[in-house]
Amino acid sequence: MSEIPFQRLHPDARLPTRAHDDDAGFDLHATETAVLAPGERCAVGCGFAMALPAGLAALVVPRSGLALHEGLGVLNAPGLIDAGYRGEIKVILVNHDPLATRSVEVGDRIAQLVLVQFPAAAFTEVAALPGSVRGEGGFGSTGKSA
Numbered sequence: 001m002s003e004i005p006f007q008r009l010h011p012d013a014r015l016p017t018r019a020h021d022d023d024a025g026f027d028l029h030a031t032e033t034a035v036l037a038p039g040e041r042c043a044v045g046c047g048f049a050m051a052l053p054a055g056l057a058a059l060v061v062p063r064s065g066l067a068l069h070e071g072l073g074v075l076n077a078p079g080l081i082d083a084g085y086r087g088e089i090k091v092i093l094v095n096h097d098p099l100a101t102r103s104v105e106v107g108d109r110i111a112q113l114v115l116v117q118f119p120a121a122a123f124t125e126v127a128a129l130p131g132s133v134r135g136e137g138g139f140g141s142t143g144k145s146a
């Protein structure tokens with residue numbers, strides 16, 4: 001198991017934790033209040049910084065319950081946190097509800113953090129790409145019936 005150094009930047013910051021041992025996401029909690037009118041967005045601080053090991057990145061993803069019941073989502077989902085970033089972890093929330101204003105309170109679970117490994121890779125320019133069964137089909141091309 002990898003240990004990730006965590007630095008508390010705000011007294012209300014909570015260590016990201018999983019609700020269940022086999023959950024993929026670690027809950028992120030707000031350390032500030034926010035009020036979002038319909039369609040409004042804002043960055044909400046989580047009050048901590050971390051040092052991801054090389055080869056890991058973190059994705060900030062929405063909480064399904066907040067999306068379904070409150071209309072709150074993560075605007076740039078997934079948000080990407082690179083291993084070299086050492087600033088405060090913040091979540092860009094958006095209120096998708098067309099009518100209701102939504103609020104976030106200190107301690108609220110506002111998003112989840114998912115850790116992902118990524119390969120070392122480099123792009124190489126070539127004159128032509130090798131063929132594949134799919135070819136250039138995209139944007140729903142595999143969902144069409146014959």
